[in-house]
Structures are given as C-alpha cells and as structure tokens.
Amino acid sequence: MMKIKNTLGNFAKLGVITAVFCSSVAFAQSADPIIDKIVKEANENSQLEKLAHELLDKIGPRLVGTPQMKQANDWAVAKYATWGISARNEQWGQWRGWERGITHIDLTSPRLRTLEGTQLAWSPSTKGKAIDAEAIVLPLVADSAAFQKWLPTVKGKLVLISLNPVSGRPDKNWEDFATKDGLAKMKADKAAAAAAWRDRLAKTKLNAKNLALALENAGAAGIIINNWSQGWGVDKVFGANTTKVPTVDLSVEDYGLVYRLAESGSKPRLKIVSESKELGLVPTLNTIAEIKGKEKPNEYVMLSAHFDSWDAASGATDNGSGTIMMMETMRILKKFYPNPKRTILVGHWGSEEQGLNGSRAFVEDHPEIVKNLQALFNQDNGTGRVVNLSGQGFAKAKDFLPRWLAAVPDTIKNQIRTSFPGSPAGGGSDNASFVAAGAPGFSLSSTSWDYGTYTWHTNRDSYDKMVFDEIRSNAILAAILVYMACEDPERMSHERAPLTNNPRTGAPGTWPPQTKANRKGGVN
The missing domain is CATH 3.50.30.30 (Glucose Oxidase; domain 1)
Structure with a gap:
C-alpha cells in the first residue's frame, strides 16, 4: 500500500493543499501545470476500464495470425482517431493464419x-x-x-x-x-x-x-x-x-x-470435438501511433507494449494491461501536451510471444528512429504498479532518468527502485529489440500479483485480473516520463557502459546481439 499518511504530512509541511484523489491516494500539485493536468485527467477521467472492456471482452485474445489480432489492430487505429491521434497499421511480415473454434472434451467410460x-x-x-x-x-x-x-x-x-x-x-x-x-x-x-x-x-x-x-x-x-x-x-x-x-x-x-x-x-475413453480453421498466410502488423514533434520532429520518445497474446483466455495482463496503459497515456498526452518538442510514438507490437518479431522488424525497418531515439518506455509484465527501472547498460542513463522521475508524484516514484547503469536486456520483452540495436529502451517493470503463476500465458488471464488503480498509476508515470523526455534540452547519449564479467564463467560481459525478425512464421 502507498504511504498515504507520510505523504500527506510532507505536503502539509510544504503548505500544499491537495486537490486530486485516486483510490484514497492524494497527489500534491506540482510546479508544472501540464503535470497537474496529467494527474487529474488520469484519476478523474480514466478510460482504462472502457478500453479493457472493448479490447479484452469484445475482441478477446490476440494470437498472431488470427482474425482477432487483425480486429484489434483496426480497433486501435480507430480508437486513436477518436482522440485526434494519427495511427496506422504497418505490415512487417506474414504468419500462419488460424482461428480457434469450440473445444469440448468428455470422459465417456468408465x-x-x-x-x-x-x-x-x-x-x-x-x-x-x-x-x-x-x-x-x-x-x-x-x-x-x-x-x-x-x-x-x-x-x-x-x-x-x-x-x-x-x-x-x-x-x-x-x-x-x-x-x-x-x-x-x-x-x-x-x-x-x-x-x-x-x-x-x-x-x-x-x-x-x-x-x-x-x-x-x-x-x-x-x-x-x-x-x-x-x-x-x-x-x-x-x-x-x-x-x-x-x-x-x-x-x-x-x-x-x-x-x-x-x-x-x-x-478410459474420451470424446473430443476440437474445431479450428486454417486461413493460409496472413499479414502480420504493428500498430503505430504518433504525436508529431514541433521543435525536434526527427527525435523520438516512444511508448511500447506488445499487442499480441496467447489465446487460452483474454490476454489481459499479458499484455492487455500494457496496451491500454500506453493508449491511455497517448490520449492524455494528446489532450494536454499536443505540441511536444520531440515526436512521440507508440508501438503496439505483433508476435512478441514468438520472439519479439514485431519490434525486431520495426528496429530493422526504421533505423532513423532507432538512431534518433531519446528513450523508449516498455511495459509488459502484468497489471501491477511499476517498481523497477534499470538503466539497461547505458552509461548516461543516470543523468537522465532520475531527473525525469523527479517530476513524478512521490506516491508513485518512491515505490520505484532504480539501478544504474544496469544490464542490457537480452530478451524477455520488446525493449530488448531496441537495446540490442544500441538505443535506450527501458522496461517499466511491475510488481508481481502472482503473474508468473496465475496469468502469464494461462487460461485465467482475463479482465477480472486487472488492477485498474495500479494501471492508472502507471499511465501517470509513463505520461510524465514521456513529457519530461520530450522537454529535456539534452539528447540522451547512446553510449554503452562497460559490462561486468559473467559471474558464472568470468568472461567479459557482451552486449546482446541484434536478432533478425521472423517475417514468415508458423510454416515449415
């Protein structure tokens, strides 16, 4: 639980009267009116539950190559349009098309x-x-x-x-x-x-x-x-x-x-009906949305979350939670920060579950963005509040992330453990695709909520497992980090820190290699 009493005491010492409340948690007003508006909007006009219902309940799971994946891509583009945000579906490959039908299994004897x-x-x-x-x-x-x-x-x-x-x-x-x-x-x-x-x-x-x-x-x-x-x-x-x-x-x-x-x-005898459809090769897509920068349009700050899922349930915490968090962040930024200094992009990646393929393809196809990336913030490990942020092995990350975090309300940032320079991500989620290419891709790593056991890739990863108050907190965090990264007069260096020796082998640490995307998947 957040330390509400201590926080309020600190605010009283500062002579600040708090006006924004979310789930009994108070946020102090900042010196920046845009940050105040971000916090107020996230808490008082959240669209997270609505987005989750439309994505998870109406569309459902998003296995790469299925009609539901394409439906989700189109839904996201249309949703961004209602907020005045330019978005597109970008094809990066093909995948074996398949659609799940009914499964019914009976024991008939003894x-x-x-x-x-x-x-x-x-x-x-x-x-x-x-x-x-x-x-x-x-x-x-x-x-x-x-x-x-x-x-x-x-x-x-x-x-x-x-x-x-x-x-x-x-x-x-x-x-x-x-x-x-x-x-x-x-x-x-x-x-x-x-x-x-x-x-x-x-x-x-x-x-x-x-x-x-x-x-x-x-x-x-x-x-x-x-x-x-x-x-x-x-x-x-x-x-x-x-x-x-x-x-x-x-x-x-x-x-x-x-x-x-x-x-x-x-x-024992079993009676099994297991229906499915083979759909041939179908396009695989990333959904990309953009708020164009006004002063430095060719420098980029990115939000990142994979869009696809496994399909035994709804793909709620893997990664519907990250998806709707990034969409909500973009909605809020467009409303209160419509003219950013740098271009803001969000990538909703396809086929992360089969090897980060959508983000790897994007990195291959857009070297100009990778080269000019100020920072990328990725969220993928469940519905919980962000509690860890690593410098991912970038030598100058400590010069930037702490000052961006300084603008975040204490009730959020005080729960986040930072580590610098950290170790570069070698896999696991889509920020690793950017890190491998030498671009600063940071993971907004969440607390567990028994993610590994109960929702990660399971038949119970459904809407009811979402913890919306913590996703709201994450959207505030992401929006402020993006805002600060856009406004920062300095460009984040892509310099890599020296890596420590491998503790098992004693060999010098090596930067993860860039891996090519599988652009034709599910076929022999």
Whole structure:
C-alpha cells in the first residue's frame, strides 16, 4: 500500500493543499501545470476500464495470425482517431493464419464426466467429427528401440505425454497446512516424479516436437497434455506440435483422472470435438501511433507494449494491461501536451510471444528512429504498479532518468527502485529489440500479483485480473516520463557502459546481439 499518511504530512509541511484523489491516494500539485493536468485527467477521467472492456471482452485474445489480432489492430487505429491521434497499421511480415473454434472434451467410460481443457494454439481440427477413442499413457520403455517397437500400438488412441503431478495443490497451500514432515515428503515425491518422467521421455530419444510428430505419424488419434501452472485452476497453453491430429491440454484435475484410469487398466475413453480453421498466410502488423514533434520532429520518445497474446483466455495482463496503459497515456498526452518538442510514438507490437518479431522488424525497418531515439518506455509484465527501472547498460542513463522521475508524484516514484547503469536486456520483452540495436529502451517493470503463476500465458488471464488503480498509476508515470523526455534540452547519449564479467564463467560481459525478425512464421 502507498504511504498515504507520510505523504500527506510532507505536503502539509510544504503548505500544499491537495486537490486530486485516486483510490484514497492524494497527489500534491506540482510546479508544472501540464503535470497537474496529467494527474487529474488520469484519476478523474480514466478510460482504462472502457478500453479493457472493448479490447479484452469484445475482441478477446490476440494470437498472431488470427482474425482477432487483425480486429484489434483496426480497433486501435480507430480508437486513436477518436482522440485526434494519427495511427496506422504497418505490415512487417506474414504468419500462419488460424482461428480457434469450440473445444469440448468428455470422459465417456468408465463413467461420464465433461472435462476441463482446450486445444493448443494452431492445433489441427477434428474437422467437424468427434474423436471417440481410448486414452493411454506414454509408457516407460527400456530404450529408443523399445519405444519404436511400441509405437504402432498407438493407432487410433489418444496418448497422454505429460507428467501426472503428484499434487494439484499449489506449494503455498502445502506450506500453509502440511506438517513439516509432510511438506518435506511432498517435495521429495515431486522431485522424484519429475526425474522419473524426464527419464521416461529421454528413453524415446525424441524432443517434445518430434515425439508428437512420431505419435501422429504412427496413427494416434490425438495428443493429450497437461501444462499445469502450479496454482489453483491454471494451465499454460502454448502451441501444438502436431500437424494432422489435435493436441489438447487438460486441467491438472482431469488429466490426473484420465491418467490414473489408464494406468490402472480401466481403459478410459474420451470424446473430443476440437474445431479450428486454417486461413493460409496472413499479414502480420504493428500498430503505430504518433504525436508529431514541433521543435525536434526527427527525435523520438516512444511508448511500447506488445499487442499480441496467447489465446487460452483474454490476454489481459499479458499484455492487455500494457496496451491500454500506453493508449491511455497517448490520449492524455494528446489532450494536454499536443505540441511536444520531440515526436512521440507508440508501438503496439505483433508476435512478441514468438520472439519479439514485431519490434525486431520495426528496429530493422526504421533505423532513423532507432538512431534518433531519446528513450523508449516498455511495459509488459502484468497489471501491477511499476517498481523497477534499470538503466539497461547505458552509461548516461543516470543523468537522465532520475531527473525525469523527479517530476513524478512521490506516491508513485518512491515505490520505484532504480539501478544504474544496469544490464542490457537480452530478451524477455520488446525493449530488448531496441537495446540490442544500441538505443535506450527501458522496461517499466511491475510488481508481481502472482503473474508468473496465475496469468502469464494461462487460461485465467482475463479482465477480472486487472488492477485498474495500479494501471492508472502507471499511465501517470509513463505520461510524465514521456513529457519530461520530450522537454529535456539534452539528447540522451547512446553510449554503452562497460559490462561486468559473467559471474558464472568470468568472461567479459557482451552486449546482446541484434536478432533478425521472423517475417514468415508458423510454416515449415
């Protein structure tokens, strides 16, 4: 929680009367009327909930290559137009077009139960017909020769290829309620089970992709996995490795049920309908919006957030929260700072989830912007308030970021830990694309809200997980940072600081290399 009492006490000492309130948090008036207007607008006329509803509830997830991704691109351009902001969709490549349909999974024997699960992204369709087949578990074999001998037995069957978790309870639940001995035993059992399953997979001599292809080529009716995210009700859902038969993820509870039935000789049967459409190669886009600078139009300050998501839920905190934060920031800046000294750009990137492809393509295609970039501010790790800001390895970052942050209300900036010069981002999110090219791209890194377990790439990353008061705080932060970076009479240096030695190898640190974008994805 923010330190409201201390903040108000400080304001009283300064003789300042506070007029702006947000969720019981007070902000002092600054000496700059534009900053005051930014804070007031963000708190009293926020559009975040409306933007989130339109993007997450109406359009939904934004998997690269899907119609929903293109719908989101067009929605953003139209929304910016209503605010008087110029925006465009910029094609940078092509991707395998695919559209998710209905997934329905039932256990039909030895008892009836509708199971919780979904097909993976880009999974082949059942083509309008239900699969009705026995489910079996990938066996423990002596070696790869024994696996090849077993392989023909999968014909017409559904094959479970994931570890059955020892417990469907999160570790925190065990820590809260188990005895010390019970907790220790559970951890030992989990470690042993994971090691045994790794050994089982290793004996096939196939990696995950080639194992799925071997099973489908041997005539398997489908692949069943579980990718539990170690929390209540959450699975991570990525892409399918199969090309002819569907791959579905079952919840930890239902995967365990089917697994135990198969292992006990009960011959469970499942009925699966898994619909999807292949759409051929489709354009992949970045959405770029711009507020043109008046004094230095060829110098740039950028906002950045990837637009695409995985598609088991709504892509709310990854990265709907970053997307609407940047849109709200642009709306506020256009309203109160319509004639910036430097040009303000925002990049809503496509295919971040497959390797930062949209931002990497932009960096390749716009060297003039990269060369003349004052600063880029990226947000991608969930709905929480920003708590970390690193200099990303730039030698002069300490000369600029602290003085820009000085204009930010104390209740926001006092929660932010800075580190200079910091280490350059080698991946993870789109600021790394700019850092690799030698341009100052900073990550506005947020507090967790159990992001890694409960929303990152999961089937529960939906509107209800948004913490709008913290996104509002982030929009204020981003708007003020952009304003200050635009107004700064000095140009930020792109000079790189000397890197420390690798702590593991002792070798000198190296700057991350620039990586080319994959401009034709999802195809062999």
